[in-house]
Amino acid sequence: MFYTSTRNKNLKVTGAEAILKGLSDEGGLFVPTTMPTLDLSSLIDAPLSYRNVAYEVLKLFLTDYTEEELRYCVDNAYDEKFDVPDKVVMKETKGDVYFLELFHGKTIAFKDMALSILPYLMTTAAKKCDLKEKIVILTATSGDTGKAALEGFLDVPGTGITVFYPYGGVSKVQELQMVTTKGSNTKVVAIKGNFDDAQTGVKNIFNDSALKQEMKEKGFVFSSANSINIGRLLPQIAYYVYSYLYLVKNKGLKAGESINVVVPTGNFGNILAAYFAKRMGLPVDKLVCASNKNRVLTDFFEEGIYNRNRDFYLTNSPSMDILISSNLERLLYFAAGESDEKVNELMKSLKETGKYELDEKMQNFMSDFIAGSADEEETLAAIKNVYETEDYVIDTHTAVGRAVLSKLEGRLEKKPVVIASTASPYKFAGAVIKAIAPEYNELTDFEKLDKLEILSKVEKPLAVKEIINAEIRHKTVCEISEMKDVIL
Numbered sequence: 001m002f003y004t005s006t007r008n009k010n011l012k013v014t015g016a017e018a019i020l021k022g023l024s025d026e027g028g029l030f031v032p033t034t035m036p037t038l039d040l041s042s043l044i045d046a047p048l049s050y051r052n053v054a055y056e057v058l059k060l061f062l063t064d065y066t067e068e069e070l071r072y073c074v075d076n077a078y079d080e081k082f083d084v085p086d087k088v089v090m091k092e093t094k095g096d097v098y099f100l101e102l103f104h105g106k107t108i109a110f111k112d113m114a115l116s117i118l119p120y121l122m123t124t125a126a127k128k129c130d131l132k133e134k135i136v137i138l139t140a141t142s143g144d145t146g147k148a149a150l151e152g153f154l155d156v157p158g159t160g161i162t163v164f165y166p167y168g169g170v171s172k173v174q175e176l177q178m179v180t181t182k183g184s185n186t187k188v189v190a191i192k193g194n195f196d197d198a199q200t201g202v203k204n205i206f207n208d209s210a211l212k213q214e215m216k217e218k219g220f221v222f223s224s225a226n227s228i229n230i231g232r233l234l235p236q237i238a239y240y241v242y243s244y245l246y247l248v249k250n251k252g253l254k255a256g257e258s259i260n261v262v263v264p265t266g267n268f269g270n271i272l273a274a275y276f277a278k279r280m281g282l283p284v285d286k287l288v289c290a291s292n293k294n295r296v297l298t299d300f301f302e303e304g305i306y307n308r309n310r311d312f313y314l315t316n317s318p319s320m321d322i323l324i325s326s327n328l329e330r331l332l333y334f335a336a337g338e339s340d341e342k343v344n345e346l347m348k349s350l351k352e353t354g355k356y357e358l359d360e361k362m363q364n365f366m367s368d369f370i371a372g373s374a375d376e377e378e379t380l381a382a383i384k385n386v387y388e389t390e391d392y393v394i395d396t397h398t399a400v401g402r403a404v405l406s407k408l409e410g411r412l413e414k415k416p417v418v419i420a421s422t423a424s425p426y427k428f429a430g431a432v433i434k435a436i437a438p439e440y441n442e443l444t445d446f447e448k449l450d451k452l453e454i455l456s457k458v459e460k461p462l463a464v465k466e467i468i469n470a471e472i473r474h475k476t477v478c479e480i481s482e483m484k485d486v487i488l
């Protein structure tokens with residue numbers, strides 16, 4: 001298995017090389033040159049285990065890793081850091097709707113699923129490629145990637161990590177989680193801009209060849225822990241496969257019968273992993289792309305026009321407050337019949353005019369997807385509704401998915417639905433309390449966490465207990481234009 005770039009098809013690198021680099025030199029994203037096929041029946045025959053599913057998926061893509069190397073990565077990533085036995089939970093609710101809880105890792109958001117393993121994949125890749133330099137991870141975060149990456153790389157030998165987050169653009173718990181990070185190789189910086197500014201800033205640094213040369217001379221190479229890194233994307237395929245196997249093994253779904261998948265979407269990484277699963281042969285009918293009020297993707301799937309020239313909103317689902325969904329570029333590459341030329345043309349247009357339009361062929365390619373959006377009120381109403389009917393508390397991001405499912409139900413065939421539940425409600429307690437117990441709106445952030453424990457009947461996760469008294473260690477705030485200096 002090899003990887004090429006969405007913007008340069010002449011390139012051919014191994015999995016290890018793609019993971020180390022993060023982003024290709026000309027700014028493209030790495031994509032596999034062929035799509036492997038899942039052996040679904042032998043997975044169904046085996047006992048259901050998250051580690052096993054993760055291994056079976058990754059070995060198809062990372063053929064340059066030995067079995068021993070991959071097992072080492074999987075076993076160390078998916079261990080007791082997770083607070084449930086099989087790393088994820090399938091929560092059944094009425095109407096054949098399942099919430100796939102992906103927030104049982106260290107930082108209580110789904111990013112842990114991939115960022116627990118990325119450092120192992122990357123340090124193994126460094127050994128395989130005989131890399132001499134120290135790896136410097138640069139990450140832009142809308143709130144959850146940052147902390148998950150910091151935890152993943154914390155004190156990992158041969159690495160250092162710098163995270164940029166939008167000042168005032170993340171929840172209280174998200175911010176505290178990041179700024180209290182320990183470790184001798186971690187740095188957290190607030191920038192005076194939004195997530196797109198942070199992400200563009202990081203991408204520009206990756207594309208700055210003079211800077212890269214200067215760093216190399218000093219013994220450092222950059223890599224990325226954002227979902228532009230293929231090493232983030234591949235591990236995420238595993239939980240969609242797992243959820244399907246779970247339904248077959250426990251809920252009477254017949255092998256081969258399809259399901260619908262709903263994914264609350266920001267940078268288009270999580271839903272792209274679901275799309276890869278489908279391409280590998282997992283029986284998925286529709287992929288529902290759920291957006292918040294920043295509905296650039298909804299309009300894109302409805303009209304075939306991507307247009308970021310619009311107002312940007314800070315919403316109660318901040319991890320999805322994004323107008324440039326980086327991973328969409330990978331889908332465009334496939335939609336264009338693997339044409340790097342076409343991708344270059346669209347990306348140039350996006351850079352110069354803030355928008356691009358698909359031709360008819362590419363638009364038709366998108367029929368696996370169906371998109372919808374939910375605003376803040378609809379999001380809160382979905383949390384309230386699930387709480388009242390199921391006695392179950394979901395977070396705001398997951399609620400965007402639930403709300404969009406209700407809106408689009410009429411356009412979907414009747415099938416079991418899996419909603420990617422991307423964060424613990426504790427991470428967004430302020431908005432969750434507003435939805436289910438507004439009488440507590442005036443309490444402090446920490447008091448709300450206590451109330452949530454009573455209302456949800458779910459004990460506070462360790463991640464929340466830990467930050468309450470932790471020391472604030474990262475206080476740097478910078479302008480967008482200063483990002484490069486901060487790194488130097």
Ligand SMILES: *Cc1c(COP(=O)(O)O)cnc(C)c1O
Binds near residue numbers: 144265267269397423
């Ligand atoms: C990152 C994030 C998302 C969006 O995922 P993408 O892969 O960027 O589409 C949704 N919900 C939560 C809680 C997140 O942290």
